[in-house]
Amino acid sequence: MRPSTFFYIIGQGVKGVFRNRVMTVASILVLIACMVLVGTLYLVIDTIESNFKDIEDIRVIEVRIDKYYTEDQILQIADQFAEICDSSEVVDWNSGMWKSDILIPRDENFKFISADEHLKNMFNTEEYKWLTNVFKPEDIQSFNENYNPLGIESVMMDNPLRPSFRITFKSFSDMDAVRSLVARIDAVSISDENGVELPDTIPTDDIKNNVSLYLNVMSIKNVLSVASIWLMAIFLIISLFVIMNTIKLGVAARENEIKFMRLCGATKRFVRMPFMIEGIIIGIFAAIFAFGIEFYLYEYLLKGIISSATGTGGIEGIKTASFIYDYGFKLGIGFTVIGLFAGVVASGISMKKFLKT
Amino acid sequence: MIKFENVSMVYANGNHALNDVSLQIDDGEFVFITGRSGAGKTTLTKLLICEERVSSGRLEVNGFRLDKIRSWRIPKLRRTMGVVFQDFKLFDKMTVYENVAFAMRVVGAKSKLIKKRVPFFLDVVGLSHKSNSFPTELSGGEKQRVAFARALVNNPDTIIADEPTGNVDIEMSEGIMELLLRVNKLGKTVIVVTHDLALIREYKKRVIQIENGKLFADKNGANFGIDDVKAASIEEKEDELEDLK
Numbered sequence: 056m057r058p059s060t061f062f063y064i065i066g067q068g069v070k071g072v073f074r075n076r077v078m079t080v081a082s083i084l085v086l087i088a089c090m091v092l093v094g095t096l097y098l099v100i101d102t103i104e105s106n107f108k109d110i111e112d113i114r115v116i117e118v119r120i121d122k123y124y125t126e127d128q129i130l131q132i133a134d135q136f137a138e139i140c141d142s143s144e145v146v147d148w149n150s151g152m153w154k155s156d157i158l159i160p161r162d163e164n165f166k167f168i169s170a171d172e173h174l175k176n177m178f179n180t181e182e183y184k185w186l187t188n189v190f191k192p193e194d195i196q197s198f199n200e201n202y203n204p205l206g207i208e209s210v211m212m213d214n215p216l217r218p219s220f221r222i223t224f225k226s227f228s229d230m231d232a233v234r235s236l237v238a239r240i241d242a243v244s245i246s247d248e249n250g251v252e253l254p255d256t257i258p259t260d261d262i263k264n265n266v267s268l269y270l271n272v273m274s275i276k277n278v279l280s281v282a283s284i285w286l287m288a289i290f291l292i293i294s295l296f297v298i299m300n301t302i303k304l305g306v307a308a309r310e311n312e313i314k315f316m317r318l319c320g321a322t323k324r325f326v327r328m329p330f331m332i333e334g335i336i337i338g339i340f341a342a343i344f345a346f347g348i349e350f351y352l353y354e355y356l357l358k359g360i361i362s363s364a365t366g367t368g369g370i371e372g373i374k375t376a377s378f379i380y381d382y383g384f385k386l387g388i389g390f391t392v393i394g395l396f397a398g399v400v401a402s403g404i405s406m407k408k409f410l411k412t
Numbered sequence: 413m414i415k416f417e418n419v420s421m422v423y424a425n426g427n428h429a430l431n432d433v434s435l436q437i438d439d440g441e442f443v444f445i446t447g448r449s450g451a452g453k454t455t456l457t458k459l460l461i462c463e464e465r466v467s468s469g470r471l472e473v474n475g476f477r478l479d480k481i482r483s484w485r486i487p488k489l490r491r492t493m494g495v496v497f498q499d500f501k502l503f504d505k506m507t508v509y510e511n512v513a514f515a516m517r518v519v520g521a522k523s524k525l526i527k528k529r530v531p532f533f534l535d536v537v538g539l540s541h542k543s544n545s546f547p548t549e550l551s552g553g554e555k556q557r558v559a560f561a562r563a564l565v566n567n568p569d570t571i572i573a574d575e576p577t578g579n580v581d582i583e584m585s586e587g588i589m590e591l592l593l594r595v596n597k598l599g600k601t602v603i604v605v606t607h608d609l610a611l612i613r614e615y616k617k618r619v620i621q622i623e624n625g626k627l628f629a630d631k632n633g634a635n636f637g638i639d640d641v642k643a644a645s646i647e648e649k650e651d652e653l654e655d656l657k
Contacts, residue, residue, distance in 0.1 A: 059523040315501050318461060319566070320491035321518035322484075 064325070068332020071305045078301040083341045085297045086397055089290030090345035090390045091352070096283035097389075098353055098382065103276045106374050117168075119219045166221040173216040291397060298337055298401035302330050306409050313409070327406045334402035338394025345390050353378045413439050414460065414570070414601070419469035419479075421455055421625075429455035431625040432469070437603065439569070442596045444612050445605045446636075447622035453605050456622060457572055460603075461493060462486045474569050491519055494563030496573040500555045502547040508534065508558050509543040515562045533561040537591065553584035560591060570601040577608055589615060612636050 072079050306313065316326055358375050376382065414437040421430040430452050437443050447453050458464040460473055462481060471478040474492040476485065502511050509530055516526045534540050537557035547555055556576065563571055573592065577585035589611065596602045606612065612619050619636045621629035629636070 057520060057522060060517075060520045063517055311501065312503060315503075315514075316518040317487075318463070318490060318495060319515050319518050320487040320489075322487045325518060325520065 060325075064328045065332055067329035068336060071329055071333035072336050074308060075301055075304045078297075078304055079337060082294070082298045082301045082337045083344065085290075086294045086338065086341035086394060087345045087348065089287065089294050089397075090341060090393055091348050092290060093283055093287045093393070094345065094349045094386055094390065095352060096279055096286070097386070098349070098357070100276055100279050100283070101382075102357075102375060103272060103279075105376070117219050117221050119217045168219050168221065170216045170218045173219070177216075287393075291393070294397045295401045295404070298334055298397055299405040301337070302334060302402045302405040303409075305330060305333060306405065323410050326410065327403070330402045330406050331399055334398030335395060336398070338396070338398030339391065340394075341397075342387075342390035342394035346387055349382075349386060350378050353382070413437070413472065413474070414603075415470070415472040417470040419459070419471050420467050421452075421459060421464060422467045428625050430459070430622075433622070433625075433627050434469075435620060435627055435630060437601060439601055440596070440599050442593070442602045442615075442617045443604070444615075444617055444619045445603060445622065446607065446609075446612060446619060447628070448607075452622045452625040454574075455625075457495075457574060457603070457605055460570075460572060461495060462489055487519075491566060492569045494566065494568035494571045496556070496559045496563045496571070496576055498575040498578055500547075500559040502555055502558055502562075504547050507544050507546055508539060508550070511547065511558055512562045512565050515565055519566060521566075529565055530561075533565045536564070537561045553580045553587070556580060556584070556588060557591070560588070564595065568600070570603065571595055572603045572605070574605045575607065576604060577606065577611060585611065609636075 313326055353375075361375060416433050416435045419430060419433045420428070422428050433452075433456070445453050445456060455464060459466060459471060459478065462478055466479040469479065473489065476489045476492075478489070481489065503514070506514060512530045512533060513526050516529065521529075531540065531543070534543055537560050539554060539557055539561065542550065542554065547558065550558065560573075560576075563573075571592070576588050576592070580588065585608075592602050592604065593615075604611075613636060616632060619629065619631055620627065621636075
């Protein structure tokens with residue numbers, strides 16, 4: 056294609072956008088609505104997912120053992136547990152089905168943590184770091200002198216904590232089953248992910264509630280995912296119809312011109328291209344506006360709601376991301392693809408019928 | 413060359429527009445096509461530019477077999493022809509220059525070539541001074557000449573003019589015919605579709621008469637007269653009587 060022809064086609068496409076201003080604006084608005092709705096659902100789903108990623112850690116049961124156990128005895132406990140897992144089939148009381156294979160592979164599911172390691176972890180917490188930052192070094196020194204003259208090493212020597220091993224399992228629904236297996240190990244006690252010791256009898260209401268909350272939120276997330284796909288499909292079809300009507304109005308306004316072009320020997324592609332450019336311009340404009348609206352919604356509205364709710368104690372510790380760095384590229388590409396798809400397909404369909412006749 | 417071999421054309425509603433027409437128009441010929449309204453003249457020209465497709469028979473136009481042509485080759489065929497429509501089909505929102513340039517633009521001509529050829533052809537039809545005028549500011553004859561310039565600007569092999577003198581006075585029609593003869597002398601095939609018996613007789617060119625979708629007469633314009641028109645009318649009435657019987 057010659058540059059002059061290329062620029063002529065682009066020029067005709069731009070003219071087409073302004074020919075039916077009202078319909079063009081309507082097309083852009085419908086497409087924006089489609090993109091913003093889909094984009095918002097995506098952001099909500101992603102925020103839920105990223106916030107619950109850390110909670111995956113609660114698929115772990117930590118079993119505290121007596122500190123007087125020797126290393127050999129601890130290894131024996133591990134072997135005993137492995138043996139129980141291998142020889143047991145666990146019944147799922149919900150479905151009434153027998154099932155096994157509830158743990159992740161042996162190498163990863165069993166992790167021993169010594170009492171010293173526990174203590175080091177305690178001093179490595181954010182809260183401890185915060186305290187050391189807030190208090191002046193001389194205050195800490197004076198605290199150590201008065202209450203703990205030998206420093207952390209002295210605590211290590213007389214560590215009140217107990218060693219433990221962690222068992223990771225595949226799904227929350229298997230927690231009770233895993234716990235029942237652990238209960239068969241002699242001389243151990245069970246604690247949850249927060250280190251709270253649990254009675255030997257199962258189930259424990261605290262953990263069960265956490266799990267069901269997680270499962271409920273995940274099912275809401277799944278419903279939102281499915282809903283977003285359906286909504287995108289419905290809105291995309293509506294957008295296609297509106298853009299098709301816009302293009303058809305343009306075609307009707309230029310009917311004689313197009314007929315003459317065809318009689319002069321213009322190719323179908325040459326006739327179609329300006330209308331495709333018109334559709335593409337509509338799509339790109341909609342993508343740009345939708346991106347701006349989404350940026351505002353996320354950075355100001357969503358973050359504002361979360362921070363105000365956190366302030367009043369409504370929602371604690373919900374993590375958000377940077378719109379530009381974390382979502383900018385994905386949403387930009389996504390909106391552009393939706394816009395181009397809608398523009399090209401709608402103009403293609405409306406022109407195809409016309410070029411046939 | 414244009415060659416019809418037993419060409420028939422039936423519309424979707426069952427109307428037989430052309431029935432077993434066979435004729436040949438050689439390169440560089442000047443031909444009048446005449447016949448009464450509804451005789452099949454328009455269908456014949458539509459077949460030539462592939463606006464309608466042949467139902468049966470063989471049709472060859474400027475090296476293209478139109479009874480077999482693929483749709484992607486139709487633009488190539490149409491670029492070998494320039495058509496002057498009875499209603500001119502000029503675009504009121506474009507200037508005279510833009511109207512003529514448009515015909516080149518849509519076939520992807522270079523801008524340089526457009527700038528060179530459009531003023532030349534406007535000069536040929538004597539409208540250089542009106543290049544910035546809009547069609548609404550032109551007389552019927554001037555519009556006709558713009559339409560001619562637009563048909564000629566892509567250097568086609570064949571010019572088809574549909575009733576070129578239908579909307580103009582005698583003086584103007586002579587000017588248009590002179591223009592067509594000049595184009596013909598350049599080696600282009602010229603096909604003029606007309607009702608104008610006087611025009612046919614005056615220019616003494618080959619006349620193809622179509623009546624009821626059939627080739628009724630193919631003779632020199634000097635020998636074509638009112639009797640041919642009457643004969644066509646009588647034959648039609650005889651056909652009607654046959655149908656009644």
